[in-house]
Amino acid sequence: MQALVENVKNTIVGVxxxxGEIVNAVTETASSSLATALKGTGSVGKALTESVTDVASGVIQGTAQVGGDLGQATKGAVIGVLKGTKEVGGEALDAVSSTVQRLVSETADVGGDVASVARQAMEGAIEGAASVGVKGVDAVAAAAAGAIAGVGGVGKAATETVARVARGLIQGASDVGGDLGSAARGALVGVLRSTKDLSTQTAATLAATAGSVVKATADVGGDVGATAKAAVEGAIQGAREIGVDAAEAAAAAASGALKAAGEVSTTAVEQVQKAATGVIAGVKVVAKAPFNA
Structure with missing residues (x-):
């Protein structure tokens, strides 16, 4: 409802x-606005999705209007949506995914830094999940899938943006002690949910995304093998969801992970080769080319 978007936007502008404070102000605005909207319409299905996306739109539009920090606003929005959803008994993970998807797409629309927003969205998902009793790994995966889907589009530019967003997701998870594997898994699921096909360009995006999460994991001192395997698992899950060849999707992700590992170290290549190929989730995963450091 446009009225909800405008109400949230105007409230954010005023606050x-x-x-000048953003995170807590946005958290309270998002939580109360969502709870109020849903109490009159019910908290399941379409009503929840529409309400959380309207709240997200209002948050970004309002923050952008006054030149506020979109990343901080995003973090507050995700925490607030989780609190508001819990208050009315809604499905928290669906709410997180839909919220982050809209936050990223709105940020792109206003010319903001989508990678920074993705990073803060991940922090908000992890902190918010802890406060409402949702499993952190589930919230991480939901936020990651939503963020990647929020980029939308196809082509080289979209692929590059997705890779930057994926990097932000890993950094955000690392910042607050979240599970990097869940972030990687969700990111790859998000690619396929967004494209709904397995074209040559989608395969390239899967590879770039897997490569991005592996490099980001190396940068924060994480387990590159575990992240690579999780990325392949995400490709398989996403492929199964949309009904395309899981082995082909997995191969693209594994190839991208190995290529990125080759830019890190010989040890990283060995770790990724061991963890991200072979039989994973019932699929025989074969990388399309060897990569060496």
């Missing part, structure tokens, strides 16, 4: 202008 930021009045106090």
């Amino acid at each position: 930021i202008r009045g106090t």
